[in-house]
Amino acid sequence: MSIDIDTARRVAKLARIAVPEDDLPKLAEELSGILTFMEQLNEVDIEGIEPMVSVTPMQLKRRADEVTDGRQQDKVLANAPDAREGFFAVPKVVE
């Protein structure tokens, strides 16, 4: 299956990565190459096979539903490119 330029543009949009229009043909070509490589998987008989989920069947760990951490607002915000008044700040989202 090959990826055309429109699909490449759509995938870049879904991935939230800006790709200049001029770079789309090369991207489409690269992605197509990788997908062609993956097509080998179509040769495998997977009838009745369950997808793998873990190495050793393990019970998912459980713990009491109680607060074990928190009150670290300063630390949480320490690396933010823009933090104001105890919040992360982003460009205006609603008009």
Place this chain on the structure above:
Amino acid sequence: MSQLNTLTIAEARDGLRKGEITAIDLTMSCMSAIDAAGALNAFVHHTPEIALEQARAADERLKGDEEAPSMCGIPVGIKDLFCTEGVPSQAGSGILKGFLPQYESTITGKLWASGAVMLGKLNMDEFAMGSSNETSVYGNAVNPRRRGNDAAELTPGGSSGGSAAAVAADLCLGATGTDTGGSIRQPAAFTGIVGIKPTYGRCSRWGIVAFASSLDQAGPMTKTVRDAAIMLQAMAGPDPKDSTSADIPVPDFEAALTGDIRGQTIGIPKEYRMDGMPDEIERLWAEGTEMLKAAGAKIIDISLPHTKYALPAYYVIAPAEASSNLARYDGVRYGHRAKLAQGDGITEMYEKTRAEGFGAEVKRRVMIGTYVLSAGFYDAYYNRARKVRALIKRDFEQAFDQGVDAILTPATPSAAFGLGEMANADPVQMYLNDVFTVTVNLAGLPGISVPAGLDAQGLPLGLQLIGKPWDEAGLLNVAHRLETDAGFVSKPTKWW
């Protein structure tokens, strides 16, 4: 005592315990070696103050504590993928420039608790995506090995390229690595050192920047198998902060190194005999097989029929998980945020930030992952790959059910290649580096790369041993035997 940096962990431990050497001298010796090795570009963030403080504390502890852990006073390097409190941790990426973690990863925390000394952070492929350390925002790490007298710079492998170069060049006694498809074992093989990827769940992933969560596993990279046993001991164990870390007791790995492998069964998988594999690697594999046989192991031929589908399955599953994990780099909570133009909204902020912050290979994998998870393709690619993964795991289970204790294979399809040599190859060519290692991640098994010989140009070649789940102890013992019998003693000739 200017050569302390060339000691193994075991030698240094014994010297420290007897009071023959001090952690301070050992640490300063490594720091001098690092300062003189800028050409290798292995250490990308230096932490001399932390190192000296930890070394002083280790010397104090060694004086008063006869039972001080084996890692007490041992200087190590940390792959840039591990979050270290207050120390830059960029995962080799521009998008995490300036990021200072406010917490310590479980594994590094355990190392410091055992008295280990942090020399700094090590170069790596961006987000651990690469096999040559050429996707790093810091530039290439360089292999201390060369092809004879040829000055061409070679790759130390990837993604743990800085870790491999640093250990091989005696800049540190051991280093942490991580391995999602071969990122510990391939660089170990390319630089002539030992690298073990433990069973998935043996080491906590908490605080390690995530690439593909169902495949990522950390492990030690060291000069010898004994050192790998010692360092893994300090890193392993269950962690309440990682729900996939296993509540399975950690045995004494070093005590398992008896060298006695009589009666063990070693499987030789016929599917690992690839077309076009260099004769030297074929020969090394045969020699390794003979050594294990001479040591009393029973050798049997086995079949792992789905081997050829491992790489394509991996290159669906790993990018799919990466596209989810890397969604967090959005310019809001940490790292880079793009400068916005008048009228740009939040979507433009995401798109520009990620376009500027990620390198080409990371973008490619995120987009491939996005595609295979997108509506209409999820079953055709992602679910199919997960089913093939189950078949690959079943192949190994059937081999172990036949009584196989460990599997011997080559570690890599070639010796280290030149930096830039693959620049014009298509991405799939680079992926082929992982052909012998990636099956092990898909099946969640432990695997170790042991240096076993040199090619005609004098470059190291490694053999890989694959073990049963949770049997790192048995695996290390076979590796120890192989290491002893192969008698690999070659060191790089210092040119840097």
